[in-house]
Amino acid sequence: MSDLHSLSLHQASSLLAGRQCSSEELVQALLKRIAAVDASVQAYVSLDAESALAQAREADRRRASGGSVDPLLGLPIAVKDVLNVDGQPCTCASRILEGYISPYDATCVARLRSRGAILLGRVNMDEFAMGSSTENSAFKVTRNPWKLDHVPGGSSGGSAAAVAADEALAALGTDTGGSIRQPAAFCGCVGLKPTYGRISRYGLTAFASSLDQVGPLTKTVQDASLLLRAMSGHDPMDSSSVDVPVPDYSLALRPDLKGMKLGLPKEYFVEGMDPQVESAVRAAVEQCRALGAEIVEVSLPHTRYAIAAYYVIATAEASANLARFDGVRYGKRVEGEDPIDMYGKTRAAGFGREVKRRIILGTYVLSSGYYDAYYLRAQKVRTLIRNDFLKAFETCDALLTPVAPTAAYRIGEKKDDPLQMYLGDIFTVTANLAGICGLSAPCGFTGGGLPIGLQILGPGFKEENILRVGHAYEQATEWRLKKPELKG
Amino acid sequence: MSPSNYRATVGLEVHVQLKTRTKMFCGCPTEFGELPNTNVCPVCLGYPGAMPVMNAEAIRLCVRTGLMIGCRINPYSKFDRKNYFYPDMPKNFQISQYDQPLCLGGEVEIEVDGRKKIIHVTRIHQEEDVGKNMHFESSSGIDFNRAGTPLMELVTEPEIESADEAFAFLLALKQILVYGNISDCNLEEGNLRCDVNCSVRPEGQKELGVKTELKNMNTFKGVHRALSYEIKRQIDVVSKGGTIRQETRRWDDAAGVTLAMRSKEYAHDYRYFPEPDLMPVVLPTAQIEEWRQQLPELPAARRARLIRDLGLPEYDAEVLVADKAVADYFEETARLCGNAKAASNWIMTEMLRALTEKGLAIGAVKIQPVALAGLIKLVEAKTINMPSAKEVFNILFEQGGDPESIVKAKGMVQVSDSGALETFADQAIAANEKVVADYKAGKKVALQFLVGQVMKLSKGKANPQVVMQILEKKLQ
Numbered sequence A: 001m002s003d004l005h006s007l008s009l010h011q012a013s014s015l016l017a018g019r020q021c022s023s024e025e026l027v028q029a030l031l032k033r034i035a036a037v038d039a040s041v042q043a044y045v046s047l048d049a050e051s052a053l054a055q056a057r058e059a060d061r062r063r064a065s066g067g068s069v070d071p072l073l074g075l076p077i078a079v080k081d082v083l084n085v086d087g088q089p090c091t092c093a094s095r096i097l098e099g100y101i102s103p104y105d106a107t108c109v110a111r112l113r114s115r116g117a118i119l120l121g122r123v124n125m126d127e128f129a130m131g132s133s134t135e136n137s138a139f140k141v142t143r144n145p146w147k148l149d150h151v152p153g154g155s156s157g158g159s160a161a162a163v164a165a166d167e168a169l170a171a172l173g174t175d176t177g178g179s180i181r182q183p184a185a186f187c188g189c190v191g192l193k194p195t196y197g198r199i200s201r202y203g204l205t206a207f208a209s210s211l212d213q214v215g216p217l218t219k220t221v222q223d224a225s226l227l228l229r230a231m232s233g234h235d236p237m238d239s240s241s242v243d244v245p246v247p248d249y250s251l252a253l254r255p256d257l258k259g260m261k262l263g264l265p266k267e268y269f270v271e272g273m274d275p276q277v278e279s280a281v282r283a284a285v286e287q288c289r290a291l292g293a294e295i296v297e298v299s300l301p302h303t304r305y306a307i308a309a310y311y312v313i314a315t316a317e318a319s320a321n322l323a324r325f326d327g328v329r330y331g332k333r334v335e336g337e338d339p340i341d342m343y344g345k346t347r348a349a350g351f352g353r354e355v356k357r358r359i360i361l362g363t364y365v366l367s368s369g370y371y372d373a374y375y376l377r378a379q380k381v382r383t384l385i386r387n388d389f390l391k392a393f394e395t396c397d398a399l400l401t402p403v404a405p406t407a408a409y410r411i412g413e414k415k416d417d418p419l420q421m422y423l424g425d426i427f428t429v430t431a432n433l434a435g436i437c438g439l440s441a442p443c444g445f446t447g448g449g450l451p452i453g454l455q456i457l458g459p460g461f462k463e464e465n466i467l468r469v470g471h472a473y474e475q476a477t478e479w480r481l482k483k484p485e486l487k488g
Numbered sequence B: 001m002s003p004s005n006y007r008a009t010v011g012l013e014v015h016v017q018l019k020t021r022t023k024m025f026c027g028c029p030t031e032f033g034e035l036p037n038t039n040v041c042p043v044c045l046g047y048p049g050a051m052p053v054m055n056a057e058a059i060r061l062c063v064r065t066g067l068m069i070g071c072r073i074n075p076y077s078k079f080d081r082k083n084y085f086y087p088d089m090p091k092n093f094q095i096s097q098y099d100q101p102l103c104l105g106g107e108v109e110i111e112v113d114g115r116k117k118i119i120h121v122t123r124i125h126q127e128e129d130v131g132k133n134m135h136f137e138s139s140s141g142i143d144f145n146r147a148g149t150p151l152m153e154l155v156t157e158p159e160i161e162s163a164d165e166a167f168a169f170l171l172a173l174k175q176i177l178v179y180g181n182i183s184d185c186n187l188e189e190g191n192l193r194c195d196v197n198c199s200v201r202p203e204g205q206k207e208l209g210v211k212t213e214l215k216n217m218n219t220f221k222g223v224h225r226a227l228s229y230e231i232k233r234q235i236d237v238v239s240k241g242g243t244i245r246q247e248t249r250r251w252d253d254a255a256g257v258t259l260a261m262r263s264k265e266y267a268h269d270y271r272y273f274p275e276p277d278l279m280p281v282v283l284p285t286a287q288i289e290e291w292r293q294q295l296p297e298l299p300a301a302r303r304a305r306l307i308r309d310l311g312l313p314e315y316d317a318e319v320l321v322a323d324k325a326v327a328d329y330f331e332e333t334a335r336l337c338g339n340a341k342a343a344s345n346w347i348m349t350e351m352l353r354a355l356t357e358k359g360l361a362i363g364a365v366k367i368q369p370v371a372l373a374g375l376i377k378l379v380e381a382k383t384i385n386m387p388s389a390k391e392v393f394n395i396l397f398e399q400g401g402d403p404e405s406i407v408k409a410k411g412m413v414q415v416s417d418s419g420a421l422e423t424f425a426d427q428a429i430a431a432n433e434k435v436v437a438d439y440k441a442g443k444k445v446a447l448q449f450l451v452g453q454v455m456k457l458s459k460g461k462a463n464p465q466v467v468m469q470i471l472e473k474k475l476q
């Protein structure tokens, strides 16, 4: 079988179950695909083929020994370089963590491992997940598989590009302000940001602790629900993970949307957005109506303060979270005259520009005399935004919006204009501030052939709502069948 | 103005290592004295992705302390990040409590020169300890075994007015902490460390003077010496028309002086903000009340009870209660022998003397309360006399064991049988004609000499009271 690499998780799982292929063959097919196309896509930052093959052979042995088998057994998953995997590097795409080998598994990784999933390799990202284009990686620029001179989005750009380029069946990403949903939209795959507290953050190298969340990037909504269920649930190692039951999300997946009420927040259809994006999203809304959903307009009046509040809170938390990278215990070290001098030199050499910019911004907003005006005020805005959503979800099961105001842009186009880059997060940061869940699903292409994403937002711990909408819409359209043309 | 016309104002920030099995935010043991960097994990080393999990026992101990000294317990409190860079701090921020501590208010009573005084406590909060920098000949290292150990910080109001009062406060606090089983309060292991804020002002002036801070003092004696020096130094400066700079100073114990630290070492903007990885601590009233029910008897209450119920003199009660372990030992001994006064006498004289001589704590002695109680009973039953009893005590103290077998083995059973004693008395009288004559001439003390002779003849086993009676009768 020559195209094992292009399967979805579910397709691969049934081939494995029917003994039509082995896990080892699956991993070999992916390694071959990576060898063929990753020189152009540049999705992976590290790949331990031997370890992946050993895990695959172990999975094949488990399957051969009989007994009940987990649907994830033997399925390879790519991991964003921000999640700790025991014995593997975890650079967060930063020079400062060069040489660091993780001594432990993140909880989400451990849960996948215990079900027999294979940890395939580590994929690129913006340094410490700070960015929306993956151009902030210290190691390489990942390309959009649909147009190699365009960005894949970010910060989980490596995850999205690997899935879109069939270099992975699925990948893990993290989403602090849109870092799963936006690259999924830019690369034409499915990206799910679960509710804050749904999946343990233990082992996720923190950017902004009150906003970060782990989630899957996949080829189908069904695959996303499979990985969500496998990783979800309370973890005693993460006090912010919430102890609410994890439903079998596959039961929510149906072909229609009858009885569902979907809201269109008017603040998410604004001037300045790419008309092609707007018309694709509006067409998707009509498709949902045709599937039986009732569509209503809603208002989220505090949306316009979201970007400012987000960049205050996220950078404040980041300034503390990144303080531990000092060259004392692990990672890069540049010697100095005394400890403080060593910190300065290590951090100057180890962090990239965007990371430094955010640490400085975060330090500033927390400093004495400014705390009330920035941090405290941003927290108040956050409460208002959360209340906006609570009100909207009193009447709606989910909300439909664009993921980003534009499709993917050219590499280098916004790199020197951070503010322009920040404004691109306008439709995604609100879900992180409110702690709710969001899904990005392909809903069309621009005239230039770049994917466009539909965002489906749902109430906290109601992932089944957005998965149901995403699945019904996905099955009623054929966007998922289109693949980028890559030589290899 | 003369130096005696100045008043000192002192506030203390006391850091107490709590007696928990594991660290504040991870499962590493808190044991002291292990090899460097062996009690560590990704959490207390600040590895990427590691997250803190609250130690519920530390919260209970902090609240228990608050309840013991009459604090208001905050039903809602939270943790914050205190940001500053230092090599011994793995995350370069410390998880502490800023504006919502666990305990507010509270008071500790002290006594200096017979004068009682209340020192008010502002707050008690919970935080984590840092690692230890170690300097070698050509390099430095850090031991993170202590990093993340639960640390409770208690802050007093600036109501302390002398080095003696500061010393008395620390002693009283230590007594409470030991009574509550909050901390081992082992100063050598750094279980109790304090920062001292100090200022002086002329008598009659309302507003406080500029304060200096003495950081990280770890002995009570050191606090006393440093504070005596610092108060005198400040008064010297101010009375000569100089001004005090607000600064952090270091106590040089060898030189006996305080020295200003470089300003770089303490200029911090800690940029506190709520710790996003921990949920707020919510304590329902029922929980607080349950903990209140479990409070131990405090020293003052125990003193009163020993006087009231066991009939001890005030002085005895004071001495015994000062050390919880001594008081526990006493109560157990008194219960077993049924003679509180005798138990108190033995412990206050023989036991405390022996402990001081050997530099031991009462928890480490070989003589068990049941053995001391047995010894007291043997004396009461007149089985042995006092000199023998003291000898037995010393053996028990050195080797342990039970008093009856020692008495038996050494043949110490007291001879009260008058037949045998009368023979000894006759021998003593016959051999000491001059002494007998002195006695008969009215020199009553001569009798003591004869008693001593009889004791010698009995090899120390005679009951001295009985011997005295026999001699008196024979010499009438």
Ligand SMILES: [Zn+2]
Binding pocket: B023, B026, B027, B028, B039, B040, B041, B042, B043, B044, B045, B148
């Ligand atoms: Zn630890």
